[in-house]
Structures are given as structure tokens and as C-alpha cells.
Amino acid sequence: MIALLGFGKTNQALLKYINAQGIGCVISDDAFQEESRDEFGNIFTQDFARFETTMQIPSPGIPPYNTMIKQSSNLVSEYDYILSQIHEKQIWVSGTNGKTTTTEMLEWVLRDFGGMSGGNIGTPLAVLAEYKPRIWILETSSFSLHYTRRVSPQCYILLPLSEDHISWHGSYEAYIRDKLGVLERMSEESVAFIPKNLQSHTRGFKGRVFLYEDSKDLADAFGINLEKIPFKEPFLLDALLALCGAEVVCGQSRVEAIKDYKIGGHKIEEFRDSRGRLWVNDSKGTNADASIWALRTYKGRKIFLILGGEDKGADLSDLFKEMQGEDIEIFAIGKNAQKLQELSKEYSIPCKVCGVLHKAVESIHLLHSQESVALLSPAAASLDQYASYKHRGEEFVRFVQSLG
Known part of the structure; x- marks a missing residue:
């Protein structure tokens, strides 16, 4: 039997996949x-641990210090279990910010080549396997990378790194190691896009590496005219990485194909209230680096920041250093x-502790003007108060729209 550790969305799909192979499972979950x-038995x-199992497959989010992980004798990741049976091309996308956008852009420009996306946010690998994509485009978290030891992609795209999930990994250095460890397994025919400041981690890589700052x-490396790309930073970098990765895999320029792509919600998403004042929903800004990018978008203006x-x-x-000298007030x-x-x-930055989102919105409402910007870019995950960043963003918009 196979042990599944945790029973969230990923392992629920994996259970059906394994059962279809005629294999039974022991599913362990505190719930x-x-x-x-x-x-099915x-x-x-x-x-x-009371049952004899041949391998243990953890839900990606279970940290390495969890008791179930410590009790395991043969940990195998979802990636190792499923992708070891797949022979089609794979693109893995990782990094701190921009993973979802880059993955979605890749799927958009490669849809005519049979590209389909899944992984960290979206379709679990076990479900994606049913569609039999010709190109697997996988948003790959540091959690999945931590547990994956066998398989690797033909193309690995790593966006810039900044501190994230430190309590899970134990340190920023361990987080970086998990993000870069896949390079050791990639073949001579593979390609990787790696931030230039991480060049020292590519020394054992056998394939072709593109270092970028x-x-x-x-754009220079692939002869892409930036004037033809309809996005500003940080989405411009996402687009360039998607276009370069797509060209490596399909052998064609896909610049024209990306022009119709639309940025998803909760990412520096502007809207106005009944008085015409600007509010910005960047609820997906779940770490300092993402919030820094959002602040730079409105640099020079008065910003009320949640x-x-x-x-x-x-x-x-680094986030607070970015705010020094700017006209910014924080609502915590x-x-x-x-x-x-x-x-x-x-x-020395003004800050008001509001505790909950609706009180922050109400406080900003009393100060906001036509010239200022009200920005939700929390630099933090949402699960302490909301089901997801999407839920938090939706509530933010609802609170603003209910203002008098």
C-alpha cells in the first residue's frame, strides 16, 4: 500500500489516480x-505508521518537521510519482513572485502546441494526467521542490527570489537550496532561466543556462522588441520569461500570441469608488518583494498602504527601507x-493598527482624495483571517464598494 500524508486537493486527486492503477492507500490526516x-479498501x-506501506507521498504544504514526515521511511513527492511515468515535454516555473502569471502566460502562448498548466495553483498533476497534454507547464512551489528527488523538466524557469516561507524551510538559505536543487538532476539537453545573482548555484548544471538580471x-538574448510587449513591470518580466521559455520548447517566437493575454485578478488591480478615488487590489502581494513592486508602480504619489x-x-x-522618504501611511x-x-x-513611517480589513478601509476612506492611492498589498499570506488571497481581495473590493 501507499501512504498519502494529508488529504487536501492534491492528495484527493492523487488517491483516485493511484486507485485507478489497482493500488490501495492509507490516508493519514489530523482531520x-x-x-x-x-x-476501494x-x-x-x-x-x-501502524500500517506497512511501500512509500509515503506528502501533500506539498506539510513541513519537514511534521510528525508524519519524520515517521516516513521512503518519501516520494507527487512530482516523482506521476512525472516519472510521463515522457512529454515539461516546463517548471518557480520563484517568489510571478509564478502564477508566468505559468498562465506560458499556457496562453503554447495552447496551440498542446500546452496545459497545473501544479501549485490550479489543476493537480493527477488530474492533468487525464488530459494528456503535449507540454506540461507546472507552477512549482518550493514545497514540491523540497520533496522531489528524481524527476526534472526540460525547461526550468526561476523568477527572482526573496524571503518567503522561512518558517517552513527553516532559513532563507534552505529556501534557495530547494529552489535550485532541481538543476543537479537536469540533463545536458535541458535549459534553465536563472536570476544572475544566483549564478553560483548553477555550477553543477549540465544544460544551457540563461542568466538574467x-x-x-x-529580450536581448532572444531578440525580442520590448515595444511589442503590452505589459509594464513586474508583469513585463513574467512575459519575457514566458516567451523565452516557450521559444525554447516549441522552437518558435510567440510574441504575437501574448498580446491578447489579460492579467488575472488581485494583482495590482485598479478600480475606483463612487467618488472616483483610486483603490488598488494587490491581495496576491503576499511577500515583501511583491509589495515593493506595487509601491514602485505608484511612486511619487501619496499612498495609503494596507x-x-x-x-x-x-x-x-527591505520593504520598510523602500518606503523611507516616501509619502506613505500604513494601516496594519x-x-x-x-x-x-x-x-x-x-x-519613522506613520502606522495605524486597524486589526481587520474593513476598519482599515474605513480609516483610509476618511483621508483618501483624488490625488492619493489606496493600496492593499499586504506583504503577507491571508490564512490568519481569510480562506485565500482571492477571498481577501474580494472582501477588500466589497468593503470599498459599500462606502458612502
Whole structure:
């Protein structure tokens, strides 16, 4: 039998995939109140270690210090289990910010070549396998990379890194190692796009590497005219990486194909209230680097900034350094609100602790004008108060629209 550790969306799909192969599973999850079995002979329990299993497949988000991981003798990732049986081309996309946009852009420009996306956000690999894509485009988290030891892609796209998920990985250095470890397994025919400041991690890489510092580096390397790309930073870099990766895999320029792509919601998404004042929903800005990009978009204007949530132990000092000397007021919400207030005092930036989002919106409402910008870019995850960043963004828009 195979043990599945955790029973979220990924392992729910994986269970059906494994059962279709005639293999039974022991599924272990703290949410199970009592032990049970289903019609396929699968066992649902809190304690998988009592059963003899040949391998243990963790849900990607389960941290390495979890008891179930420590009890495992043969950890195998979802990637290793499914992709070892796949022979089609694969593009993996990772990094701190921009993974989802770059993945979506790749799927958009490669749809005529049989490209389909899945992975970290979207379609689980076990479901994607049913569609039999000719090109697998996988948004790949540091969690998945941590547990993956066998398989590797033909093309690996790594966006710039900044501190994220530090409490999960244990340190920023460990986070970087997990992001770059895949290079050791990639073949001589493979291609990788790696930020130039991580060049030292590419020494053992056998394939072809493109080191980049910015969008211009990529445009120059592939002869792409930046004037033909209809996006501004940070989305311009996402587009360049998608176009370069697509050309490597399909052998054709896809610049024309990307022009019709539309940026998804909750990413520097502008809207106006009944008074015509500008509000910006950047709820997907879940770390400091993302919020820095959002602030630079409105540099030189008065900004009312909503920060806060679960910051995953990240160092936010670079974000506060970015705000120094600018006309910015912070409205702190969520789990790390007190931490934000302390940092604000240290960097002499005005800060009001609001605790919850609707109070922050109401406070900004009293100060906001036609010339200022009200920006939700929390530099933190949402799960301390919301089901997802999407839920948080939707509530933000709803609160603003309900203002008098």
C-alpha cells in the first residue's frame, strides 16, 4: 500500500489516480476523527505508521518537521510519482513572485502546441494526467521542490527570489537550496532561466543556462522588441520569461500570441469608488518583494498602504527601507500588525493598527482624495483571517464598494 500524508486537493486527486492503477492507500490526516475504510479498501486514519506501506507521498504544504514526515521511511513527492511515468515535454516555473502569471502566460502562448498548466495553483498533476497534454507547464512551489528527488523538466524557469516561507524551510538559505536543487538532476539537453545573482548555484548544471538580471537581458538574448510587449513591470518580466521559455520548447517566437493575454485578478488591480478615488487590489502581494513592486508602480504619489497577515517569519526590512522618504501611511491588519507597528516606529513611517480589513478601509476612506492611492498589498499570506488571497481581495473590493 501507499501512504498519502494529508488529504487536501492534491492528495484527493492523487488517491483516485493511484486507485485507478489497482493500488490501495492509507490516508493519514489530523482531520480524521476515527479510522474508516471505503469501498476501494483505502484506510483513513490519523496514524499511518501502524500500517506497512511501500512509500509515503506528502501533500506539498506539510513541513519537514511534521510528525508524519519524520515517521516516513521512503518519501516520494507527487512530482516523482506521476512525472516519472510521463515522457512529454515539461516546463517548471518557480520563484517568489510571478509564478502564477508566468505559468498562465506560458499556457496562453503554447495552447496551440498542446500546452496545459497545473501544479501549485490550479489543476493537480493527477488530474492533468487525464488530459494528456503535449507540454506540461507546472507552477512549482518550493514545497514540491523540497520533496522531489528524481524527476526534472526540460525547461526550468526561476523568477527572482526573496524571503518567503522561512518558517517552513527553516532559513532563507534552505529556501534557495530547494529552489535550485532541481538543476543537479537536469540533463545536458535541458535549459534553465536563472536570476544572475544566483549564478553560483548553477555550477553543477549540465544544460544551457540563461542568466538574467532584468527584462532587457532576456529580450536581448532572444531578440525580442520590448515595444511589442503590452505589459509594464513586474508583469513585463513574467512575459519575457514566458516567451523565452516557450521559444525554447516549441522552437518558435510567440510574441504575437501574448498580446491578447489579460492579467488575472488581485494583482495590482485598479478600480475606483463612487467618488472616483483610486483603490488598488494587490491581495496576491503576499511577500515583501511583491509589495515593493506595487509601491514602485505608484511612486511619487501619496499612498495609503494596507499591510499585514501571516508573514511566514520573513524579514520585512527591505520593504520598510523602500518606503523611507516616501509619502506613505500604513494601516496594519492581521496576525503581524504589532510587528508592523514596531517596524514603522523604527523607520519613522506613520502606522495605524486597524486589526481587520474593513476598519482599515474605513480609516483610509476618511483621508483618501483624488490625488492619493489606496493600496492593499499586504506583504503577507491571508490564512490568519481569510480562506485565500482571492477571498481577501474580494472582501477588500466589497468593503470599498459599500462606502458612502
